Structures are given as C-alpha cells and as structure tokens.
C-alpha cells in the first residue's frame with residue numbers, strides 16, 4: 001500500500017478544524033505536471049494547481065471530519081500520490097470504515113454542487129446533461145453560460161472536472177482508492193475469513209479492465225499506466241497478504 005512520505009524541510013504544515021495538514025513538496029510537482037497537459041499558459045497552470053489543491057484538501061477533509069466525528073484522531077497528508085487521511089488504529093468497525101471512506105467523494109460532490117449553485121445564483125444558467133453538441137465540457141454532463149472572464153470559466157471548469165471525475169474514479173472498487181476500501185468492508189461482511197483476498201482479487205480485475213479500456217477506448221496512456229500500476233500493487237499486496245497472513249499498519253483513506 002502507499003505509505004506516508006518522510007518529513008521534509010519544505011513541508012507546508014497547518015491546522016484546519018483542529019486537523020493537522022501536511023503538504024509534501026512532491027504534491028505541488030506532481031499536480032503541476034498533471035496540469036501541463038492543459039496547455040502552456042502559466043495562469044491556467046496556476047488556476048489548475050489552486051483548484052487541485054482545494055479540491056483534494058476538501059476530499060480529505062471529508063474523510064477527516066467523518067473520522068473525527070467517529071471518535072478517531074485524524075491527520076491529512078498531501079503528497080505525490082494525491083491525498084491521504086490517516087488515523088490511529090482503533091477497534092475495527094465496519095460501519096465507521098464505510099462511512100469514513102464514502103465521506104471523501106461525498107465532500108467533493110457537495111463542494112461542486114455548492115460551486116454550481118453559486119454560479120446559478122450569480123445569474124448564469126447551469127444546465128445538467130446538456131446536448132453534447134452545445135457543450136465544450138468533457139464529460140458533457142453540465143454547461144453554464146460563460147462569464148466575461150476566461151479565468152473564471154477555467155476555474156469553474158477545472159473544479160467541475162476534478163470533483164466529478166476524480167470523485168467517480170475514487171469510488172471504483174480498487175485499492176487504495178475509497179471504493180476499494182468500501183469493497184473490502186463489504187467483502188468482509190459477506191466472508192469474514194477470505195473477504196480481504198476477495199476484495200484484492202476484485203481490485204486486480206477492475207483496475208486491469210480500466211487500464212485496458214483507458215488505452216483501447218480512450219487512448220489515455222497516463223490513465224492506463226496509473227490503473228496498471230494499481231493492478232500491480234493490488235497483486236503484490238495480495239501475494240504479501242496470503243504469504244504473511246494479514247496487513248500491518250493503521251487505516252488510511
């Protein structure tokens with residue numbers, strides 16, 4: 001599994017609602033590299049990095065607030081692989097684990113609903129599931145009447161893309177995504193002894209299928225490499241798990 005990176009002197013540290021947040025320098029590097037696909041415009045890149053930072057932080061805050069309200073003491077790390085909310089291991093509770101896992105994507109969906117409601121309240125029409133011909137948004141599930149400022153349009157578009165697409169991707173039953181953690185809990189309910197192996201098998205199958213679909217149907221090499229890597233880590237985790245008889249470490253989302 002993906003662990004926390006060691007502390008570095010370039011870490012950014014702050015507290016939000018009493019929850020410690022640490023941003024590792026690689027977070028900025030990887031997010032900026034992801035944004036370079038959007039063009040060479042430095043203002044666009046800055047907007048992208050800001051949107052990604054705020055959106056990932058809100059996602060992790062969803063996990064952390066759910067953990068906090070369930071009696072755990074969470075901390076958030078933003079690093080090269082995205083975000084991670086961790087907390088000290090306590091007695092295992094299936095309902096709590098599912099709730100904490102689902103709270104991340106839920107926070108992102110609530111946030112983008114709030115953003116789109118604000119766009120609507122400012123007198124700009126918002127249309128869900130518009131005619132794909134009239135929409136320049138991918139996937140074409142929403143469009144809004146444009147603002148005079150291109151930067152504002154870019155900001156809304158990035159927030160929409162990140163929160164909807166990443167939220168949905170995160171719900172896939174793949175380790176270590178949130179959907180993978182939810183699937184682990186559901187498999188443990190149906191099969192106490194072999195639930196984790198079953199969920200790792202599902203994770204390998206789904207991530208391989210998504211990797212193949214990414215390259216064959218979408219021609220997205222980066223997405224294919226990412227899901228190929230997740231299939232590989234699920235496979236090695238399954239091997240380690242069956243070889244050693246259990247996971248180590250505390251829960252993280």
Ligand SMILES: [Zn+2]
Pocket residue numbers: 059063104105170177178253
């Ligand atoms: Zn998450």
